[in-house]
Each structure stands twice: as C-alpha cells, then as structure tokens.
Amino acid sequence: MNKVMSNKWIITLYVLPALLLIGVFIFVPLILTGYYGLMDWDGIGAMKFIGLENYINAIQDDKFWESALHSFLLAVFSTASLIIYLLISLILASKIKGADLLRKIYLIPMLLSSVAIAQLWIKVFNPTNGMLNSLLTAIGVDNPPSWLAEPSVVLYAIFIPILWQYAGFYILIYYAALKNIPETLVEAAKIDGATPLQIAFKIKLPLIMGVVKVTIVLAVVGSLKYFDLIYVMTGGGPNGASEVMASYMYKLAFTSNNFGYGSAIGFLLLIITLIVTFIVRKATATKEEIQY
C-alpha cells in the first residue's frame, strides 16, 4: 500500500504539468521582471545593462508616485466600503425574507467583463444623455460635471463602478460567514434579552472578525493591482488624473516601448504589493482564534 502510494514516478508525472506551468509562466517571469528593470530596452532590440538607473528614476518619478497615490486612495475607498457591505450582510443574514434572491442580484455585476462594465459606465457617465446626468438634471442640478473628462472628479467617478463591481462579492463572503454562526449562540443571546442590534454588533460581528480581516487584505491588495476598468474607461487620463500603478506600468511598456523602465515599475509594484500585504496582515492578525 505505502509503496504504491509513494511511487516517485507517478508523483512526478502527476505534479509536473502544473508545476512546470506555474514555474515557467509565473515564477520565472517575476525574476525576469526584476532583471529587465536593470536594462535599457525597447522590447525588441538589444538590451543594455544600466544597473539601478531605472529603479532610481522610478523612485524620483513624480508620475509614478502620483499613480501610487491613486492606487492607495482606491485601497482606502475599497476598505471603507467594506463597512457598508458588512451592514448589508448583517441585515440580509437576520433571517429576512428574500435574502437569497437579493444576494444573487447583488452579485450580478461581478460576473460581467471589465470591458462591458467599463463601456456601460462610460454610457452612464455620458454628460449629455447618460443615466447619471439625466437623473441629476431631473432633480434640479444645473451643471452636473462631465465626469470622466474632469481631472478633479475622474478618479472618484471611476471608483463608483469599481465598488459596484465588487459589492456582491464581499456581501456574499460576509453572508456566508454569518450563516456559519451556530444558531444556538444567537438563541442564547435572545433568551438573555439582547436586542437585534446588540446581537448583530456584540455577537455576530466579533465572530466573523477573522473573515472581515481576510476581506481587508483582499480589498487592499486587489486595489493596489487594479487595472482593467481604469485602462478601458479613461486610459489613465485626462492627463494622468486617473492613472494607477498598473496602468502606468502598462503604458510605459506597451505604449511607449520603454520595457526596461516598465519592468522596473512592474517590479516595484510587486514589492509594494507584498510589503503592504505583509503590513495589513500583521495589523489585522489576532492573537487568539475564536472558537465556537
């Protein structure tokens, strides 16, 4: 038995396809990104080794830090919006009729491709006959902004479809966690005379804190590498006002053919993501696991 189940040939044969794929297409490229960052390279011609120049330039590059700031702002917004999702899930999970249906409706945007979402919201934000401005004019706002064309509002305008896209995802996770809380705990609290609000905030919320922490990490990390919607909706514009780290990197490499510098930014993106993940995990780590 043990001999059969530890046959080295079989193990190699079964694990190799998957291992080779992630090795060659995920891990090797990561190392190469760091390496390309040391080169002056247009992507096609010969590479020229220039040491840390790209990395030093990146650190002194105002545009990079501006895009990083936008990514961090998105992270803050996404994390703050978790509070709303949490409240909605608490209501949904309080044995309300139609909870399943509502939760499924909330999830629909999550299923759509970013290009479809982007095109849809470009239409929603359209200044002349988009849904948003028609609504605003109807309720008496005189000069609603042309959302995606104004540098001062474009970033916040873009955050709305992003929050819209992920709302159902987080609500679903919280709802699933809340449903896992044993009924007996809630019953016991009721017998002791706890109000629904007390049950929600004093009992249910602390019990799903572990899941909440996971979602904070997901929201922060997801925001730092966010790309699709912004790239399609504004391309980072107008004039860099909605540029994020990933879109800046992409533009450098695939539009300006500055592959060396783009790689350096890509490597910094990786390092920043890893550091922030580490910090958020540390900050939200619990000393004791809740048992129930």
Place this chain on the structure above:
Amino acid sequence: MKRAGYFLLYLCLAVVAVFQIFPVVWLFLFSLKDNQDIFSKSPFSLPTEFRWENYEKVWEGGIGTYFWNSIWITAVAIILTVLFASMATFVITRMQWKFSKLVLGLFMVGLMIPIHSSIIPLFSMFLHVNLIDNPWSIVITYTAYNLPITIMILLGFYYTLPSEIEEAAIMDGCSIHRLFFRIILPMTIPVMSTTVIINMIYNWNEFVFVNTFISSDQYKTLTVGIQNFIGQYMTDWGAIGATLVISVLPILLAFLFFSNKVVEGISSSAVKG
C-alpha cells in the same frame, strides 16, 4: 415600530439592489433602441419599438468570430486547468512524498502575484517562441494563472476523501492511474464543477493577456474584440448595447442555471485566500 423598522431595512436592501441591477437593465433597454429613441427621450424610457435588428446587425458585423474564440479558448483552458490541478491536488493530498508541503506552498504563493509584474517577460518569452498573436499563448497563460486558485478550491475536498477507498482499490490490484481517473476523479465532480464555473468566469472576462498578446482580429476574444467593435459603432448606441449584451449573456445564463455553484465557488475561492 417594529413594522417601520422592517420597512426601512427592506428599503435599504431594495435601494442597493436597484443600484446593482439597474445599470444592467438599462444596458438591455438601450440595446433595443435606435439613436432617435436614445438621444431625444429620457434614458429611463422604454424603447418605442423593440429593435432586435440591432442584434442582427452586430452579429453580421462579425462579432461571431470573437464569440467562438471566447468559447473555445475558455473551454480548452478550463479542461487543462481542472485536469492538471486535479492531478496535482491528488498527489499533494493523497500520496506520500517529502516535498508535498513545499510544492503546495509554491502554488499558494502563486495566488499573490500581480499579473502586471510578470506580463513584460511573458510577452518577450512568447515573442521568442513565436506565440505572440497565437491563441495558444492565452490558453497557456490562463491555465497557469488559474492553477493556484483551482488547487486551493479542490484541496479541502480531497482532504476529506476517505483513505479506505484507495486501500481497497490498491488491494484489488488497481493501478494508480485507474484509481485516479476511474475512482477519485468521478468522486470529485461536485467540487470540480465549482472550479469549472470559477474558471469560466475568469477566462471569459479576461482582458489584459488577450489585449497584450493578440493583435489580429481573427484571434481576439469577446472582451477585447468588442473594444474595437465599439469603435466602429462610435455613435450607434443601440449597436453598442447589443454588442455588450451578447458579450455578457453566456455568463448571465450560466449564473441563472448554476447560481448556487457560482455562489459556492466565489465564496470558497475568496475566504480561504
């Protein structure tokens, strides 16, 4: 008092539901309008006449190519991902060897990698082996990048399989290949279908890889294809709406039929991460 409270709660939930669903409904509505309807009437009005010809127009305009590309690329990548992930998970969870923890660790690290940090080398690798503007480059990358999440979802299920099954099978002289393909794999169908759905949502909607690796129209998938399609119909909102509806319809239909699997898949892919 209690009544009013419930009313308020439902009101909040309903407002959120409308916010979540209304843009999608609105998209469907304007896909059935013509420009006159769209530009001279309120965006909330119903179409004066349902113009299904918008759909005919964009389908004949060539969206079909993108559609079939999306279908076969999504399907092949799903099959490869789920097969390789199942094989790896089987070996990691059921067989005895020294490096299983290490290999599992590698797959889990793969979950944290931002694709933008590896896309430049991927591009130059594919350029070297002539796979740029070749749909197989996307099939391979989808497979590789979906392996970690797929293995993560499969893992819990494989751990719970009783070891008596293997023991009995081996006693009866069953080979490992037979054990895996004939006994274990069929037992994992419930969790496999969850991973299929998750992979389907990812592959169908993927944008960056196709946008970077594919340049000819004949190989583009829907997500990227509709981008330039929309360019053609710049001012014809009805046609744009129809294009977008066609591109999201398969996923919405899958959701309609398998919504519980989707819900299960999304929550299990997230919480364990």
